[in-house]
Amino acid sequence: MVTRRVVKLTEFGSPQVLSIVTEELASPMPGEVRVRQTAIGFNFIDIYQRKGIYPLPLPTGLGFEAAGVVEAVGSGVTHIQSGDRVAYMNAGVGAYADRRNVPADKLVALPDTVSDEAAATLLFKGMTAQYLLRKTHAVQAGEVLLVHSAAGGVGQILTRWATALGATVFGTTGSPGKRETALAAGCVDVIDLNDPEWPDAFLRASGGRKARVVYDAIGKDTLIKSLDCAAPFGLVVCYGASSGKAPAVDPELLNKKGCLFLTRPSVFPHNADPATFRANAADVFEAIAQGHVSVDIGGRFRLDDIVEAHVAAEERRFGGALLIAP
Ligand SMILES: NC(=O)c1ccc[n+]([C@@H]2O[C@H](COP(=O)([O-])OP(=O)(O)OC[C@H]3O[C@@H](n4cnc5c(N)ncnc54)[C@H](OP(=O)(O)O)[C@@H]3O)[C@@H](O)[C@H]2O)c1
The missing domain is CATH 3.90.180.10 (Medium-chain alcohol dehydrogenases, catalytic domain)
Incomplete structure (x- = not known):
């Protein structure tokens, strides 16, 4: 004892x-x-x-x-x-x-390549980015992605790893002071969410190209507008609720916005099986070793x-x- x-x-x-x-x-x-x-x-x-x-x-x-x-x-x-x-x-x-x-x-x-501090700041968030980029959607080179809270914990990792996979990542932040952090993580441009017309700002920044996937963990304040940022047949991933619970979405709205897919995934079921958990962790450790994952x-x-x-x-x-x- x-x-x-x-x-x-x-x-x-x-x-x-x-x-x-x-x-x-x-x-x-x-x-x-x-x-x-x-x-x-x-x-x-x-x-x-x-x-x-x-x-x-x-x-x-x-x-x-x-x-x-x-x-x-x-x-x-x-x-x-x-x-x-x-x-x-x-x-x-x-x-x-x-x-x-x-x-x-x-x-x-x-592994020796991962310090205790890195593990404690990267494992949960890295495992989240891992399933979001590999399972929720297998991100391909050349795809346009929109990552909300790109200067945050998961947001930085998602941005770095997706960029390493060859995607073009646009980010959002809730304050201009976080813009440089999001750019340093790999965003090609950063949208300020204080602009009420931020979906238009995103489309101006992307030259009118909508996102194959929108990663939205802000929820209440952003989800409906996130639908306007996804390309036809694109995917909107509602994986958190930093600003509060996301509103219910009428399936007909998904039709109107371009036959969109909407999902609300979680890191835990993706890692419930011990062997899968260890394999996913090995993927994260490899991405850390390659320099693709850091925060x-x-x-x-x-x-x-x-x-x-x-x-x-x-x-x-x-x-x-x-x-x-x-
Ligand atoms: N589903 C899953 O599997 C899973 C797993 C891990 C994390 N998550 C979710 O991913 C998100 C990020 O997690 P994290 O731990 O890395 O946190 P974080 O990004 O470091 O912090 C949350 C960020 O949300 C933004 N935000 C927007 N509106 C907000 C509001 N009203 N109040 C507070 N923050 C607000 C802030 O960024 P700005 O200041 O730039 O707006 C804040 O930095 C969280 O929503 C979390 O629950 C989901």
């Missing part, structure tokens, strides 16, 4: 509902390993869960991804040993902690400052990814 520090949520609400407790952590059960965490990833979904938009049974931990070193191994675990460097992104909530027991089949071993670390916080980290994320203060050090 060891003690650990872990973030707990006993009610839904503002960042201030997050508190840190010290508690005993039992030895790993059969099939589990104990990870001493060195870097914890922040993801926008953590905000939805803290607010209760995606409700969790209370009390609960929070956070989906972390990297660290295996400290103890439960019975029946053969492919992971004490001392291994590992990371995870789909082991359920509870990553905001300095130690955690994790089912071994939810862990990936980290700026926009802000660094201690676990003790988790409230401040959530405030900063909600205020959209930083581009890129936020990193939490235990």
